Amino acid sequence: MSNDSLDWQGRWHALARGWQHRAEQAGLGDISSAVMEALQPLAPLAAQLLWVAQPTFGLIGRGAAIGALAEMLEHPGEGSAGPDGARPDEKRDGER
DSSP states (O other), X not given: OOHHHHHHHHXXXXXXXXXXXXXXXXXXXXXXXXXXXXXXXXXXXXXXXXHHHHHHHHHTTXXXXXXXXXXXXXXXXXXXXXXXXXXXXXXXXXXX
């Protein structure tokens, strides 16, 4: 996996953590967790759609970002630590 891909994976993880934090602040943490868990089986399909779309996004300079997202969806948890070193499935201090 390239450094560019790891950089984008860190960005995607940070974005997901931000969305989760905002959902929890709005009192929707349990609902958003349930929705994410329910949609998890569709992740490989979404990854394949992103792989198909990646060349198009490459024309506007976002091919690496889409490739990193597709890789994360296709292989959730394989070497995808966020920028703070924490993996997305790990709980950090102060989290439930």
